[in-house]
Amino acid sequence: MIALLDYGAGNVRSLRNAIAALGYPLSDIHAPEDILSAERLIFPGVGAFGPAMERLRALGYEEPLREYLRAGRPFLGICIGLQSLFEGSEESPGVPGLGVIPGFVRRFDNRALSVPHMGWNALRLQRDCELLEDAQARRFYFVHSYFAEPDASNRDWILAETDYGRPFISAVQRGEVVAVQFHPEKSGAAGLEVLRRFLAGQCILDQAANLSRAAEGDETDTQSGSEIGGAKEPTVLAKRIIACLDVRTNDQGDLVVTKGDQYDVREQGEVRNLGKPVELAKRYYDEGADEITFLNITAFRDFPLSDQPMLKVLRRASEQIFVPLTIGGGIRAFTDSDGRHYSALGVATEYFRSGADKVSIGSEAVLIAEAFHARGGQGDGTSAIEQIARVYGNQAVVISVDPRRVYVDSPEASSHHCIETAEPGPNGERYCWFQCTIKGGREGRDLDVLQLVRACEQLGAGEILVNSIDRDGSGRGFDLELLRMVRAGVRIPVIASSGAGCPEHFSALFDAVDVEAALAAGIFHRREVPIAAVKAWLQERGMLVRA
Structure with a gap:
């Protein structure tokens, strides 16, 4: 039985549709005991950390879910489903996570970068795994303002990292417990393949290869982020x-x-x-x-x-x-x-x-x-x-903004933020401000x-x-x-x-x-x-x- 832990927030229809398109039946978790009856459990990534955790607790799902995870049973967490595995998040101070993985979820704080991290980025695999085989050549859809921070305490969980100003954890795995920061159901063919492999049970870590590499001293550098084989090319967000x-x-x-x-x-x-x-x-x-x-x-x-x-x-x-x-x-x-x-x-x-x-x-x-x-x-x-x-x-x-230019002779002619424009107005005006409109552009407002x-x-x-x-x-x-x-x-x-x-x-x-x-x-x-x-x-x- 493949079970979906839908706790009542966000778009889970796309995930349901993706699983249906792959030809797999899906059941829903309706009661705490259903979690322990599941053969494969999916925790979809929607919403914010605090409301998600509070909803899990209100439904009585927290302890059965923690028991399921500690048993190492097949689990796929997506976005918040990954973040919830950690001890807590700066998004919701004081709200504890499931605490299965050591460490905390932080907010992106590089002021040179836009937040949320939104769009198509790549993965840098840290271990060999059938689930993400060939994934380094593909791009996946991310949308999040908070990230799971890699450190020495959670290194043995890290399956992949991605860069956005700094490396962050983009996939974790231990046994058959897997979680990803990206949204496979929104990542086109590449994401559907990740889902298919999980549903088919193709998510086994190559322990022999990983132990061999560890013995050779090819360890993950969580500061620069080293790819399997030693390459250190950073991943980049696509336009x-x-x-x-x-x-x-x-x-x-x-x-x-x-x-x-x-x-x-x-x-x-x-x-x-x-x-x-x-x-x-x-x-x-x-x-x-x-x-x-x-x-x-x-x-x-x-x-x-x-x-x-x-x-x-x-x-x-x-x-x-x-x-x-x-x-x-x-x-x-x-x-x-x-x-x-x-x-x-x-x-x-x-x-x-x-x-x-x-x-x-x-x-x-x-x-x-x-x-x-x-x-x-x-x-x-x-x-x-x-x-x-x-x-x-x-x-x-x-926020969808519908502005139009309002030309003026000088910045002092308006109380709004003006620019000097390379496109002069109908009477040769060299300055303009951008007026906000409503009702499909039919009504202008006194707001820039x-x-x-x-x-x-x-x-x-x-x-x-x-x-x-x-x-x-x-x-x-x-x-x-x-x-x-x-x-x-x-x-x-x-x-x-x-x-x-x-x-x-x-x-x-x-x-x-x-x-x-x-x-x-x-x-x-x-x-x-x-x-x-x-x-x-x-x-x-x-x-x-x-x-």
Whole structure:
């Protein structure tokens, strides 16, 4: 019996779907005694350390799980499933972990790096193991702000390390107890193969080879991180290429992928129909997209949990697509027509349970930031950003920014943060500020981009998606001035969007601005530029992308 320890937080649908796609049956843990009855146990990695551990204890799962692990029975922990094995985490001081592995989980503290560590990175094997055989040639999807720290006390557990400013533990194993920091269910074919091997029982350590190497003195250097065979090449986070699908109902009532210029999606009175959402998303997955984003561009008008077709799209997509899925549109508190109130957390939870890995907050984020500044730069714990990040972790919250340029004659002409621009305004103005908008760009607010992104970062957001109303659909390339400003203003990862028209625009972006990812829509939908062509162009110029 393969059993899933679903403790009620985050997206476990993708893991269920991955296991089903591999042809294995799966049962659920419903009671503490079910843990000890399992033949193979999977602890999925979702949420934050504290809520995860507290939930395990509330359900009575902690002691049976510890007994199962100490017996060395087949176990796969993913992300939090790995971190929970340690004694504790800086994410939740005072909340003890399972204590199976000595050591603690720390927060990334290198201020030169974006946190969370988010995207496709590699492994550096420390021991021979069938589970990760050939894994050093592949990339896997990571998303975490905290890492298990390698030291002398846990060295005999370490199976693989990865680098992000410093080495951290990316896989552990003792006997048949295995845990990984990356998400195999979100790591495409490479991740599915890791899952398949675990499910098939192919996770035995090559003890003879490991003992022989130890006898020869080829030990792991936990400071520089030595690969099997002695190589010390650091692993590097790849740049992500994200395909975005703007989804809305057309005049016939069908959900379609659409795209327009400056957010106008109609052509000759009709909504542009560029394809069916699930079919198009699956095509992008097959073509090598590193992530898929769905933006429900009419959700601000309607209660999103009544939008069953969009939830169905998400569920169907997660059955076929094994890279991260983000959903945006309507992530806020609602009161329905019957007077029932739903929190933003409740709305997000339904999206996570339907297959989303992250939620994107747009217009609501602007209103949240305005309230944050009105309180003197303080949160009150009730905003959508704070609620979702507290339960599911910062990495689950993406802020989608829709700014437009406002030109002024001098910085003194505005109270907002201005830049001197290489793109003068209509009357030759040499300065501009970037105004935040809501409702799909139709309403401007007295808030600039830096005020928005810094507030959202402080409230707990884990990533910024920077759109540009001025560049949307233009094919003129990304707004590098806007992106430089945002990149310098926050420490969390930044995704560039709007304006891509050719592969050269992606290389120009990554050359000029240290963003983690680039997103495009129309050029992919219309097959003007294949995703593979973008990646090949970047590789030819020495930029690291996932093959």
